[in-house]
Amino acid sequence: MEAAQSANIFLDVPCNGHGTCGKCKLRLIQGSVDMQKNYHLTDAETRKGFILACSSKIKENITVEVPSSRAESLNHMKIEGLTATKDEAVFAKTMELIRKKGLLSGSCVRKDYLELDVPTLDNSLPDWERVQSHLQKTKGYTRVFCGLSILRKIPRLLRDSSFRITITHLPEGTDKTTVINVEGENTTSKLYGVAIDVGTTSIAAFLVDLPNGNIIAKASAGNAQIKHGADIINRIVYATKGDGLRELNRAIIQETLNPLLRKLCLEAQIEKDEVCAFVAAGNTTMMHLLLGVYPDFLRREPYIPAFVTSPEMKARELGMEINSETPVYILPSVSSYVGGDITGGVLSSGLWSSDEKVLLLDLGTNGEIVLGNKDFMLTCACSAGPAFEGGEISCGMRASEGAIEKVKINRFDFEPELKTILNKKPQGICGSGIIDTVAELFKAGLIDSKGRISRKINSKRIRFDEYQIGEYVLAFAEESGIEKDITITDIDLDNFIRAKGAVYSAVSTLLNSIGMDFVEIDRILVAGGIGTNIDILNSITIGLFPDIPLDKYEYIGNSSLMGSYLTLISQDARKKAEEIASNMTYVELSTHPSYMNEFVSACFLPHTDVNRFPKVMEKFLKER
């Protein structure tokens, strides 16, 4: 693992090298290693030469094969939520809502074309003062500022372009502005901005034509920090060791964001210097790492972030490859575990202005929950872990090409019917596929309410190993695209049930805290990396989501990216986002008296208290 990391070869190591996830399988081609026995490797795999990178000590020069499905998955990921926002209907609905609320005015950056007087001995104003004076006379700005790079640019630019220039500037009120770029000739029609959502697992971005708000390019990429841990806690731990913080900052900026920016600019055929606005939304830890701020106190009681609103920063200070003076805006966080991604989600979903009581569930590598309407907003976070994005599941993978995203299991012969992304041969299971699998296994009676594989059923799809750990085979080696069986094991089921229990118990604790019942929820919005293809009914069946009418559910895609987009194009949306962040009340679950009981009760299918799932009971338990 260390050798691969230092050679910059990507290995997926969600457990950060503790030997507990089994994701870092490599095949040894030549040479030998010292490796501890690990239950994640079958005897067949061992015979074929598979080893775990994190648990193997190199004794001599070796040659290994890095499974391509792992190594490349990050670069071929679907942009969760982009599919939804591609859906013009969802996008249009959000824009309509935001427009109605009057939040689409107040552009954050603008361009103006200036035809300056050519200096003479009698009109010898200095270059910069000439720009200032022109802006005062023609636009009324009495206080005009700029950064050092502008001074460095103007002397030659003015003369090369016969004193006809276009300035890019950031107006504040009517009398003050700051010039952040100067270009020769009239370039007022070219003004671009980038909005990103920085997830723990992946980042997604829009390149926006600012004058009209059109999204002219979209892209996503895996977060290159993943090599240093799959979840927030592992990243924070990594940041505290040696040069870890710098490496994580480098991974997100240099290895993830800058290539993504290059890709966007290439796609839209623009120069990176033309990007003059930038907004990022993400969880609080991601924002600390993006800014290179020490994150350790986020995870230590009493869980204090270094900041929730960020200072004024320029792209240059963060090493971003866009116009150096471009201001970087970070959507404000609420607390250590409720970040600007949630603020963005509340903003773009319209929860903050709703008359109805809305529950917003953002399920990615972390789970964040907001409950509220125009009068109140409560929020909390649960450490669901990466299960909903395929992590901590032996055959789990992210929602990329070949991932099993829909599953049906025949009640009679227990044969599965799979749907994969892009209809490729299955390579693993992504979040929505796991939910389906668990629900279908449960409905078919193949697992009990504790999630254990049934020993009473005779099927070639069910088998037990020497340690009596059961598994269900979704695809045999010959059916799969990875030349090995794709299965879901007792251990996977246990991990997954704890993840779904964490989410459900967080929701119920939040409701409890204000004495509200599930039936009072008017609408449930599901957002985040859990994906477009999540089956709500199955999610209710397994007790991940509360058992309320299906028509109250809506999948709203990557609402964080939408929030980021809105604050990119509108100053008013930024003000609203700041208002939202400061108006949300954070409920700390770890110290909440009822949370632990709620969690334990929720670690069943669907729940210890079956009365909470009347429809599930009625429909399926009766069948059995």
Next chain:
Amino acid sequence: MEAAQSANIFLDVPCNGHGTCGKCKLRLIQGSVDMQKNYHLTDAETRKGFILACSSKIKENITVEVPSSRAESLNHMKIEGLTATKDEAVFAKTMELIRKKGLLSGSCVRKDYLELDVPTLDNSLPDWERVQSHLQKTKGYTRVFCGLSILRKIPRLLRDSSFRITITHLPEGTDKTTVINVEGENTTSKLYGVAIDVGTTSIAAFLVDLPNGNIIAKASAGNAQIKHGADIINRIVYATKGDGLRELNRAIIQETLNPLLRKLCLEAQIEKDEVCAFVAAGNTTMMHLLLGVYPDFLRREPYIPAFVTSPEMKARELGMEINSETPVYILPSVSSYVGGDITGGVLSSGLWSSDEKVLLLDLGTNGEIVLGNKDFMLTCACSAGPAFEGGEISCGMRASEGAIEKVKINRFDFEPELKTILNKKPQGICGSGIIDTVAELFKAGLIDSKGRISRKINSKRIRFDEYQIGEYVLAFAEESGIEKDITITDIDLDNFIRAKGAVYSAVSTLLNSIGMDFVEIDRILVAGGIGTNIDILNSITIGLFPDIPLDKYEYIGNSSLMGSYLTLISQDARKKAEEIASNMTYVELSTHPSYMNEFVSACFLPHTDVNRFPKVMEKFLKER
């Protein structure tokens, strides 16, 4: 020359390698070079192996000796003007004046000690918001900003110091401030700033204890840009070629300023991170090069600077080795050839508030002149060249150890009486020594009014070479500290007379432009690198200064550095400096109809129109 420069060995090349100054003499120890014959090398020198670095082509590996007097002179320079400001009387007088005008209030940076609440689960404000909230509650600042580096510092600092910290901040008005540093514990007594004067030839600096304004360390250094040209024009030309601008910026910041800052901090036993305020004054070209701004249009008609007031900059952006968020303030310039050094001089001299009509003459590598009082201010610049600092004079040197600074010549035997700096054996002549030499040669009848060495006088001190170029020997090789004769030649005299003519004609043109006569001048203030020991009477005798009563003259030292100091300790002084810069009317001499005639007339000793120098005529010409 190129080999020495690329090896970072300092050679003094005022003519920038054109073979016209003869300053880059080296002695060849081994090997040979191709060198063009040059009148700056005597036959004796050639026999001894002396070559000019700029005119020699290396043919094989060679060994050369770099004369130590040149190489080290930069590092042992006297701080011009520091001697005067050391004079407590001059310093006290300036401070008294400025205090009277009410300009000593409004500190630009302050420190406050904060005892923050230790966070708990019930008091979980983020770190930065905790600082903001405390400042709002205890100091009334409702808008508190900071830079990225502060966020990066606080999480660990707060916990290492039990939430007792000292912040350094920049208040603007009563409700807004920007935090630029955080330290553990109470460090309010330690708050330092640096004021510098950036001259073309040398830079001088004060390290100041801000709470009380005490100067706790002083230092000066040669401007390392000198290797790329002695005067402004040669520097500008160098900046336009290849990587020249970057090299000049590097030379001033990395090779001059940063070592000087280290020296100051070492002397005062403080950490460089404790320097939280910085002000620089200098001519317009030096400020362009300090900021890395392309200077070429300063020297091209219509002489337009890129800026006269500088943007808000942080020390980090300029690569200065002090606290990275420290704001760098640049005293505002007036025009391409009247810089912030003059604004600073007008500020500290009190010219701007004077009832009397004051003439300020700042004579360093450039000559700048201000005429005015509380009602009006006119200014102009003349390209006097480096003669007043020992440049363009064959045995000229800067005012460092061993420089001849005072000269008397016996009227009967024509023997000189020399005084050198620190009474060392003479190594060359500095500015005040040249003025004395010319005046004494003139008074003794050894030169005529055109500055030509007399052929009528018989003295071992006077001799002529094969080209009939005369010279007067101030010190024979055996008397000197450099094992060769120290002389002043016809060519030196010609160069010097043009320099003094440029200054005098600038003054008279400025007076002409408002129809004022010399006799109406109430006071003449002499400032700048020309030095403390300038003999005013001799300066009048040779027609450098106007012939008005001696008691109207005053040497005020490095008034630019004093101006820099004042704006370091006082916000009000900054505002006043900005007012001064925008109130000064710049008179462009090069296009002024009468300037050329004035200049030609002034290139005599004392002047073509002897009636302008009645006292000189009366006193000395009668004697002859």
